Amino acid sequence: MLRGRPPLRLLDFALGVDGCAPGGQRDHDAADESAEGPGRRPTRAAGAPPVLDVDALRAGYGDVTVLRGVSFEVGPGEIVALVGANGAGKTTTLRTISGLLRPTGGAVRFVGERIDGLPTHEIVGRGLLQVPEGRKIFPSLSVQENLELGSYLPAAKARRAERLAQVLALFPILAERRRQPAGTLSGGEQQMLAIGRSLMGGPRLLMLDEPSLGLAPRVVDRIFEVIDRIRAQEIPVLLVEQNVHRSLALADRAYVLEQGAVTLSGRGAELAARDEVRRAYLGLSRDNDRITSSDATG
Numbered sequence: 001m002l003r004g005r006p007p008l009r010l011l012d013f014a015l016g017v018d019g020c021a022p023g024g025q026r027d028h029d030a031a032d033e034s035a036e037g038p039g040r041r042p043t044r045a046a047g048a049p050p051v052l053d054v055d056a057l058r059a060g061y062g063d064v065t066v067l068r069g070v071s072f073e074v075g076p077g078e079i080v081a082l083v084g085a086n087g088a089g090k091t092t093t094l095r096t097i098s099g100l101l102r103p104t105g106g107a108v109r110f111v112g113e114r115i116d117g118l119p120t121h122e123i124v125g126r127g128l129l130q131v132p133e134g135r136k137i138f139p140s141l142s143v144q145e146n147l148e149l150g151s152y153l154p155a156a157k158a159r160r161a162e163r164l165a166q167v168l169a170l171f172p173i174l175a176e177r178r179r180q181p182a183g184t185l186s187g188g189e190q191q192m193l194a195i196g197r198s199l200m201g202g203p204r205l206l207m208l209d210e211p212s213l214g215l216a217p218r219v220v221d222r223i224f225e226v227i228d229r230i231r232a233q234e235i236p237v238l239l240v241e242q243n244v245h246r247s248l249a250l251a252d253r254a255y256v257l258e259q260g261a262v263t264l265s266g267r268g269a270e271l272a273a274r275d276e277v278r279r280a281y282l283g284l285s286r287d288n289d290r291i292t293s294s295d296a297t298g
């Protein structure tokens, strides 16, 4: 059992920070620039306000601008997929929303409040949690200790036992292996552990970066099933995937990101039927499936 609040570095590691300081504080009022750029306002079912509202977000690395005005929103209980080719800026988008990268323009609102420019731990504290690409579990800690790391903030800690029971019920394989070092898990089990750790924090929205990458087809099925069950628990999901075929089939709505801007958006099934999406991404997705199934670790 881990006691006390782990140093922020642990959290940063879990979030996939590579020697990169969390986004610095900045003046919120000053950051309230008008929305512009190529991002498109999509249609979402009218009604409740969005949980996550990304508005003309700009960010990059050093002098290189990667996000050139990305706009999209995630509504209550929705799975929204963000799809696009390698290097389109999907991971950069998630890292900027999480505060790991400092935005250079635009706005991010989470349950109605500006969060762009806030440090990562505050964003996490508000319930916006990211499962990073590559899982970032702690191999020498046990499965249970890894899960407990997801609930180190006081509010989550108070509900640790209850959430642990829920996560272990969602992933029975983790219950079987809870005392085992996490490094001994298969790739698919490690992905489940990474998702479970985020659920321990009691997310109000979960962002997943390439959860199916490198996994065998049957394990991919399981991961997509779990994402569906997370939606059933009323936790909205922002899903980043190169497996365009599967993510469009699962998502309520989706956005296509190309070179740092949203170029298409719509309901998942509608996008999957569009010629330009089929040509550009669905062929690619099948190819990915073939490659990943022979390279599977799950």
Ligand SMILES: Nc1ncnc2c1ncn2[C@@H]1O[C@H](COP(=O)(O)OP(=O)(O)OP(=O)(O)O)[C@@H](O)[C@H]1O
Pocket: 061, 066, 084, 085, 086, 087, 088, 089, 090, 091, 092, 093, 242
């Ligand atoms: N730490 C970094 N320093 C400099 N450039 C970076 C860094 N990380 C990403 N980039 C560049 O930013 C662009 C977008 O990268 P990003 O990782 O966001 O793409 P992605 O859509 O997630 O791609 P993939 O599907 O391969 O994961 C790429 O051109 C990439 O080379």
Ligand SMILES: [Mg+2]
Pocket: 090, 091, 092, 133, 209, 210
């Ligand atoms: Mg990526």
